[in-house]
Amino acid sequence: MTEALPDVRTFRLSPEVVAPLRERLSHVSTQTIDAIMAEVPAYAEAFTGDLGAKIERAVRTALGTFLKLVSRDHGPDPQSPLAPGLEAAYALGRGEARNGRSLDALLAAYRVGARVSWHELAEISVATGQPAATIAHFAELVFVYIDELSAASVVGHSDELASSGRARTRHLEQLTLALLAGETQHTIVTAAQRADWSPPRTLTAVLVPEHAVRTVVDLLDRRTLRLSEAGPAVPDFSVLLVPDADGTARAAVLGLLRGQNAVVGPARPWLQVKASYDRAVRTLLLPGTSTKTVVDTEDHLATLVLTADPQALADLRAKVLEPLSAAADLSAAKLAETLRSWLRHQGRREDVAAELFIHPQTVRYRMTRLRDLYGDRLRDPEWLSSLFIALSVPGEA
Template identity: 65%
Template sequence: MREPLRDVRSYRLPEEVVAPLLHGLPEVAVQTIAAITMEVPAYAEAFAGELGHKIERAVQAALGTFFKLVSRPGADPGTPLQSALDGAYALGRGEARSGRSLDALLAAYRVGARVSWRELAAISVGTGQPASTIADFAELVFAYIDELSAASVAGHADELAATGRIRLRHLQELAQALVAGEPAHVLQTRAEQAEWTPPQTLTAIMLPERAARWVIDLLDRRTLQLADAVPEVPGMTVLLVPDPQGASRPTLFRLLTGHSATIGPARPWLEAQTSVARVIRVHELCRSSAPGVLDTEDHLASVVVTADQGALADLRARALAPLAGEKGAAAAKLLETLRSWLLHHGRREDVAAELFVHPQTVRYRMARLRELYGDRLKEPEWVLALTIALAVPDPGGVGSG
């Protein structure tokens, strides 16, 4: 089992050991950069030209910090190392901001440690240092590189976490702006901030939050989730799914099978607000009577008829006023017969089949309705008013507003 590397903070090398190493630092840095350039292709271009000179100086500074650390008697052992660790941490964050993984940087650390140790060991051997001192020195070099590597890993991870949180916030702000119907230039800016590529269309899906947690992983990566989209319906959320139309729309329905979900129409992404409004409206109208996956396209008539609830209540009160004197079960039977009669254009046999009654019963009920309405059942305007009044169930009862 490999023993842990020595704590580089607590070790000191004699001045006569360090002096020749410091003198050879510039050449060691040159050799280290050359090896990294050759063995780590990702950095070959970055090390060219003026940037290469800056990196060379940075390598010299890192090695110089190491020598200060192992040759300072009595001073705070953490101070020189902390400066190097801060630089390595910043380097890791910079790699994350540039969109690169840590593979290249850690490879560069490994190559740098190997080559710098090779060159420094050659200097130590040339100055006649004993084998035990050179061995201790080797352990310190690799312990130092390990600390720098760990600091870079931490910087890279922290930057990714911070970037992820910032992007998530931008995506949430974009979703809220879409629902609020913000102007196109505002939405474009929000999309750019979130690094979100707009699709042709967005389709709103309303479903329980627990289902959304796994469904979203199966959808387009650009899918947006609205936090607290429907505060009046706790536990529900809304997803905005890119381009689920054409052949992909049936796939979406299959994916949601077994869940209580409402799927809205596909709309240009700048108009996603209208798809969200549609799913919320259909959910309000139909969810209690139609479990499972709802397609808002199947409920357009209900949406249209109930668009102005006040006007619908007034129309219903006026159209059903002749039934106001009928009570209880008798009123309910006349109402269902009138609705079926309107839907089947007066075909008695079809009405009887739908209501599971004898055609003679239909004839009797229609006779009573003609008594109440008179010739108005023959007038197109009244037929239209009654059709609209009875298109959706009246929660208040016959003739209520």
């Protein structure tokens, strides 16, 4: 095609030959448009709206540019007559991408247009008595020219998709940031509309290591939102917001994530997904949380509640364990361990002994010591509740 291009620019027809072609240009354009509408279904409705007028102008511009190109009436620059046709073809490609029509439909329209326009132009040339060799060469030039136009449209179509894809990616990131920042409903809804994103009923925050996010996101709903940096509290993690992963769908999502490293927050109404994100982050930061498997925040609710206010928990622990300060350090640790087990097993001595691998008599001795230290407080429901909370956090004595 590139080698033949100079022929398009250098081949000339006399004004006597071009004149009847130009006179019938409107007819040729109409015939070409009618054929495209009949043979390419994607364009049947396009020509009936505002877009139709634009496409008709593009067809007429293409045919007019070609006739000007092969005539002898343009200036000394042999390349300038081709520019309007290429610019119109490029703009047509971008417009078709914006309107959701595929490249296949566009190229089919060019094929039909080339065939029909050549048929009409050839009839005119034959009627004016052009030699067969001239008409054959003319045919070659028509199809080379159409190839140039279709190539320009392909570039326009691709450029528009790339541009709109980048723009939509930015809009989706802005939507995700607005959701995680807990912006106002108006701000979030506007961001969703700008990103052309249809809100689900619920969203679930999922934290995954940055290196695994591509693999994980391919497993999930295509509407899943993503942000490459989950926040300063959890560096090296990305956040995914998964649509409608509640109810029975939650088990399905957990199953899809099996074998991956992920922390799955609770499902929340989509405008309130920040709460899901916050819980996922808190769970990830819990002591002992493993990131080598799927972590379901629903399995850590008690610990999350107990550690919601670390300073209050520390104060409570200091208050309810103060009686043990009268015992030696080692003895105090053993007494606290026994008291925790005693509370957990509701005073069943044999169960406490089995858990701590000690003799039941040792349990009896330690509990006698604890009753001496606490007195009637071990019969007070409020004190028992406080003791249970203070001694329930993993890793705390």
